[in-house]
Each structure stands twice: as C-alpha cells, then as structure tokens.
Amino acid sequence: MTPDNFNFLAGLVKARSGIVLTADKGYMLETRLGTMLRREAIASLDALAVRLRAAKAEALTAEMVEALTTNESSFFRDGKPFEHLKKLLPRLAAARPPGQPIRIWSAACSSGQEAYSIAMTAAELGPVLGGRRVEILGTDISKEMLDRAKDGVFTQFEVQRGLPVQMLVKHFRQDGARWRIAPELRAMVRWQSFNLLESPRGLGRFDVVFCRNVLIYFDSPTKSRVIAALAGQVAADGVVYLGGAETVLGLTDRLVPTVGERGVYEPAGLTARTA
Numbered sequence: 001m002t003p004d005n006f007n008f009l010a011g012l013v014k015a016r017s018g019i020v021l022t023a024d025k026g027y028m029l030e031t032r033l034g035t036m037l038r039r040e041a042i043a044s045l046d047a048l049a050v051r052l053r054a055a056k057a058e059a060l061t062a063e064m065v066e067a068l069t070t071n072e073s074s075f076f077r078d079g080k081p082f083e084h085l086k087k088l089l090p091r092l093a094a095a096r097p098p099g100q101p102i103r104i105w106s107a108a109c110s111s112g113q114e115a116y117s118i119a120m121t122a123a124e125l126g127p128v129l130g131g132r133r134v135e136i137l138g139t140d141i142s143k144e145m146l147d148r149a150k151d152g153v154f155t156q157f158e159v160q161r162g163l164p165v166q167m168l169v170k171h172f173r174q175d176g177a178r179w180r181i182a183p184e185l186r187a188m189v190r191w192q193s194f195n196l197l198e199s200p201r202g203l204g205r206f207d208v209v210f211c212r213n214v215l216i217y218f219d220s221p222t223k224s225r226v227i228a229a230l231a232g233q234v235a236a237d238g239v240v241y242l243g244g245a246e247t248v249l250g251l252t253d254r255l256v257p258t259v260g261e262r263g264v265y266e267p268a269g270l271t272a273r274t275a
C-alpha cells in the first residue's frame with residue numbers, strides 16, 4: 001500500500017474511533033480487512049483507499065473501523081478492580097438515598113465479560129447491598145461485540161479464563177458446548193452503541209465507570225479528552241477504573257489515583273479514601 005493511502009485510511013480510523021494506527025500496522029490492515037475486501041471484490045488496500053476517497057461509503061467505513069478494533073477481554077480481568085468494587089459497593093449503597101439504584105458504566109465493554117463480571121460481583125454481595133438495585137450499562141463502538149454481549153453466550157475457552165468454577169456453575173447454564181449467562185444477571189445490564197469520542201452527557205451520571213484497555217489505542221490529546229469526559233459523568237464519591245497499562249497522570253487533573261490502589265481513580269477534590 002502506498003504511504004499516502006495508508007495515511008488516508010489511518011486518518012479515517014483515527015477520526016472515527018480515536019484508534020491510532022502506526023506505519024508498522026500495514027500487516028494488521030491486510031489480515032483484519034481481508035474478508036471485507038474479498039466480499040466487496042476490492043482488490044487491495046490501495047483500491048479500498050481509492051473507493052473510500054471517491055464515494056461516500058458510510059457503511060464500508062464503519063465496517064473498516066469496527067474490524068480494526070481489538071476486542072480482547074476476559075471475565076474478572078486483572079482481578080483487583082473487582083475486589084475493589086466488592087468493597088466499594090456497600091459503601092455506595094449506604095450513601096445513596098433509598099430507592100436510588102447504583103449505576104455502573106462499562107465503557108468499551110467488548111463482548112460483555114467486564115459488565116457480567118460487575119453483575120456477578122454485585123449479585124454475590126446479595127443482602128449486603130440491602131436490596132439496592134445495581135444497573136449496569138455496557139457500551140462499545142463495535143456493533144458485533146454488542147450483539148455478542150447481548151447474547152450472553154460464551155465459549156468454554158472464554159469461561160475458563162478468569163472465571164472461578166463456582167461462579168460458572170452458579171451464574172451460567174450450559175448450552176451445548178457453550179455457556180449462557182443466567183437471565184437475572186443479563187437483566188442487570190443494558191447495552192448501547194456508544195463512541196467514546198462523543199459526549200457521554202446523554203448517558204447520565206454514574207457511581208462507577210470502568211474504562212479499561214481502550215485508552216491505550218488513543219493518542220494523548222484523545223486520552224485527555226475522553227478521561228475528562230468520563231470524570232464529568234462520575235459521582236463525587238464514585239470511582240473510575242482504568243486498565244493496568246493506563247493512567248491519568250499528565251492527562252487530566254479531574255481524576256486522581258486512589259492511594260494504594262492500582263488502576264483506581266477518583267474525582268479530584270476529595271480527601272483520600274480507602275475503598
């Protein structure tokens with residue numbers, strides 16, 4: 001592919017999703033876009049660039065962007081945030097007026113393992129939450145991933161990674177070679193298409209935001225913008241969880257790391273908390 005065409009496609013992807021494709025990603029474009037190119041009888045990536053330059057090809061552009069997202073996820077990924085959440089939820093439940101649900105946002109939820117891990121964490125707490133409803137919103141830019149998340153059906157490989165066997169038996173039903181999330185957990189989560197480059201104001205306020213392993217694909221100005229927007233949606237006593245390789249340091253002063261907790265951030269201006 002010519003450098004000019006690569007830059008054109010990479011520019012389109014960045015403008016649509018924030019994802020930065022560096023010049024060494026030519027091979028990734030070949031492998032990820034191969035199926036789409038064959039189906040559309042487009043001979044090469046250069047030909048794709050020509051087609052996307054020439055015509056308004058909204059569906060094809062969206063499909064290209066979606067194919068270039070990385071959707072790797074797992075249940076209870078990195079463990080620690082869910083242990084922290086287990087301590088945090090009772091405190092939030094006690095602090096909220098009666099009848100007010102606790103709202104949790106899994107931003108960039110991929111195929112739903114993160115949101116369902118949150119649902120399991122809340123369900124396991126049971127009476128400790130005093131009957132408080134926990135509402136989870138899972139959002140992603142990828143429609144395909146949202147469909148998978150909505151289905152709530154996972155392979156043996158997926159449930160073997162990070163999900164304790166007693167949780168599997170308790171919260172999933174076997175369905176042939178696959179595992180289906182229990183209806184009561186499924187009912188705790190709502191799914192919505194949402195691009196992190198857009199304003200999240202319409203999604204409302206959240207007590208907790210998970211935005212993990214997606215900022216790594218963005219450049220610093222985009223990270224700053226997205227983190228500031230997330231900070232604007234989280235309750236003053238709530239928290240934001242980022243991925244292990246992500247930080248707010250040098251990007252915003254609206255969130256600060258929670259002392260002694262990796263990957264946990266809280267709105268600036270509060271005195272140090274422990275959970």
Ligand SMILES: C[S@@+](CC[C@H](N)C(=O)[O-])C[C@H]1O[C@@H](n2cnc3c(N)ncnc32)[C@H](O)[C@@H]1O
Pocket residue numbers: 016017018019069070071072073074077107108109110111114139140141142145194195196197211212213214243
């Ligand atoms: C590596 S997965 C992380 C999934 C989950 N948060 C976790 O940590 O396991 C990254 C997800 O971010 C999504 N994504 C990428 N760019 C996005 C954007 N601009 N807006 C919303 N989601 C985006 C991708 O579709 C993908 O599902």
